[in-house]
Structure formats: C-alpha cells, structure tokens
Amino acid sequence: MTPIDYEYLQKILKDRSGLVLSADKKYLLESRLMPLARKAGVAGISELVQKMKAGSEPMISDVVEAMTTNETFFFRDKTPFEHFQNTVIPELIKARAGKRSLRIWCAAGSTGQEPYSLAMIMKEFGAALTGWRVEIVATDLSPEVLEKSRTGVYTQFEVQRGLPIQLLVKYFKQTGTTWQLNADIRAMVQFKQFNLLQDYAHLGKFDVIFCRNVLIYFDQATKTDIFGRLAKSSEADGYLFLGAAETVIGLTDRYQVCPNRRGVYLPVGVQVSLSIVPGMGAGLKTSSASIRA
Structure with a gap:
C-alpha cells in the first residue's frame, strides 16, 4: 500500500x-x-x-x-443504564404524563446489545408504562450488523458480557449454543441504516439519545457538528448519553453536564433535577452466578 x-x-x-x-x-x-x-x-x-x-x-x-468498529455488549459500562433506569425514565414519565409517549434513539446501535438493553429496562417498568407509546430507534452505518441485530440471536460469549443472569432467563430462549431474545423485546426496537454525517431531520425528535462510543473516532470539527445535529433532534428537555471517554466540554455550548450523573447531558438552560427512584435498579444488579449453556 x-x-x-x-x-x-x-x-x-x-x-x-x-x-x-x-x-x-x-x-x-x-x-x-x-x-x-x-x-x-x-x-x-x-x-x-x-x-x-x-x-x-x-x-x-x-x-x-x-x-467500522462494532465492539459492544449488553449494559456496557453499566452506570449509564442505571442512570437511565433509576433517574431519567422516572423523570420523563412525570414530564410526559400528558402525552404518554417516549422516543429513544441509539445512534450507533451496532449489533443490538445497547438498544435491547434499553428495551429490557423499559419492559421492567411494567404497569408504570401501561398505555404509553414507547419507541426505540436504533441506527447504524452497517447493513450487516443491523441484520444481526434484527434476529436478536447471540452467542454464549455475547450473553455472558454484561447481561445479568436474571434478565437472560427472563427475556431469552436458548437454542443449542445460542440465545434469542423474546419476540416482544425484539418488537420494541426499530433498526434503520443511517450515517451520522447525514441529515437528521427525517428521524424526528427524541426524549433520550444514546450516542455512545462512536464520537471517539471523529475529529473535533466533526464532533462539534454532530453535537449540533443531536441537539436539533432532541426535545427541549431531552437527555443525551455519551460514552465514558466522550464529553461535550470544549466542543459545544448546546449541552450541559448533569451533576453526579456520569455520561448524562441536558440541553443548556434546562433545569437539572434528577432524583433516584428507590428500588428501580434491581434489574441491573450483576449476579455472581455464571451463565452456563
């Protein structure tokens, strides 16, 4: 070369x-x-x-x-998903009580573990979301990984990475050496091919955007441009989740850090008030039991 x-x-x-x-x-x-x-x-x-x-x-x-790097696993880094379950969704349930609708976007859905992790969390809310319209959109540049995502089929190794055993037993069915997510969880996620450098307008507005572990591959100018696009795609009080090695600091004036909520951001000007809802985090506790085929 x-x-x-x-x-x-x-x-x-x-x-x-x-x-x-x-x-x-x-x-x-x-x-x-x-x-x-x-x-x-x-x-x-x-x-x-x-x-x-x-x-x-x-x-x-x-x-x-x-x-394109497609490294991912269920409940990756754990803490952002705890924030999503224990504080963000309870706050949005109160804020959206009038329209009873929530839209969530995984902007780099890869092979599906992230959006399906969010779908399982939403399912765990049970009666609290009865009658609500919950839409989870997962996008990725690669048609190949999107096809894998839609099947919801994962190897023994993949389900051992980050997935609590109680959720494996509850939401997956084992077939030979692989595990497939139940149809009701798969149906909660829409997978679409999308390039983050393209126009976002047709995607609509979202209450929560997960854009984790993808911006690290972009240069400063591209990151700033994408933050501007994400802000336009977010509801005025919508939440943005970034990866552990990513930040908005020094790149955009559209978002502010949520205090004591690592990786969680809100549009500048929104009053930050995140309170923990007791008992909602049980589903993410990692079991000490091993997962066996």
Whole structure:
C-alpha cells in the first residue's frame, strides 16, 4: 500500500463515515482490508484502491463497513443504564404524563446489545408504562450488523458480557449454543441504516439519545457538528448519553453536564433535577452466578 493509497482511504473513510485514521493506523487498515481484498480476488490493498477509484460503489461500501468498529455488549459500562433506569425514565414519565409517549434513539446501535438493553429496562417498568407509546430507534452505518441485530440471536460469549443472569432467563430462549431474545423485546426496537454525517431531520425528535462510543473516532470539527445535529433532534428537555471517554466540554455550548450523573447531558438552560427512584435498579444488579449453556 503506497502513501497515496493510504491518503485516499483516509479521505474516503472520513467523508463517508467520519472515521479519522491517523498516520500510525496503517497496520489496522491492512488487517481489516486484506481479507476484503482476498474476497474480491485482488492481490492487495493497492488493487482494491484502484477498484474504488474506478467507481465501484459496492467496493467503497465494503471498505467503509470493514473499517467500522462494532465492539459492544449488553449494559456496557453499566452506570449509564442505571442512570437511565433509576433517574431519567422516572423523570420523563412525570414530564410526559400528558402525552404518554417516549422516543429513544441509539445512534450507533451496532449489533443490538445497547438498544435491547434499553428495551429490557423499559419492559421492567411494567404497569408504570401501561398505555404509553414507547419507541426505540436504533441506527447504524452497517447493513450487516443491523441484520444481526434484527434476529436478536447471540452467542454464549455475547450473553455472558454484561447481561445479568436474571434478565437472560427472563427475556431469552436458548437454542443449542445460542440465545434469542423474546419476540416482544425484539418488537420494541426499530433498526434503520443511517450515517451520522447525514441529515437528521427525517428521524424526528427524541426524549433520550444514546450516542455512545462512536464520537471517539471523529475529529473535533466533526464532533462539534454532530453535537449540533443531536441537539436539533432532541426535545427541549431531552437527555443525551455519551460514552465514558466522550464529553461535550470544549466542543459545544448546546449541552450541559448533569451533576453526579456520569455520561448524562441536558440541553443548556434546562433545569437539572434528577432524583433516584428507590428500588428501580434491581434489574441491573450483576449476579455472581455464571451463565452456563
């Protein structure tokens, strides 16, 4: 792979997905793209680049998908989901009592563990949300991971990562060495292909936006732009959840930190008042029991 090839791939990836590759990431690019080159029947990455430059849109899409990181697991980092269950949703239930409707967006849904974690939490509210319209929208750039998400099928390893055993028993059915989410949980989530660099207008407004562990791959200007778009897609008092390594500080004046709520943000000007609802966090307590096939 020549320096010109690398520069071309850097530009394509940034333009198409926002992903920024530094000069020291050639090894990562080679490890992800060499299997794709072999599959395409070409000798190496330079030949792959030539196909892309010749206008092969499917090849460009395959390269972008190959470079997209889809690392995720159920209730990842745990604390944000506790905030969501114990404080944010109870506050929104009070605030939305008139219209009895909640919209939640997972902006980087990957293989589905995050939106399904939220769906299980919402299900745990039971009678408190009877008669409510709860909509969970999960988007991702990759059609392949969205297809996996829709099936709700996970390996033994995947359900062992972060999923409390009581929720596994309650909401999954085991088939051989895999586990599938029950149909009622799968039906709570709409999966859509979407690029965070595109126009958000058609998605509508959301009460809660999870945009976790994706902005770390973007440069400062792209992060600022996305925060502006997210703010426009949020209800005036809507909540934004970011990953543990992400922040709005120094990047936007549209959001403020929620005190004592790591990773949770509100639009600037909204009065911050989050109180804990006793007893609502039981579903996220990690069991010491192991999960066996």
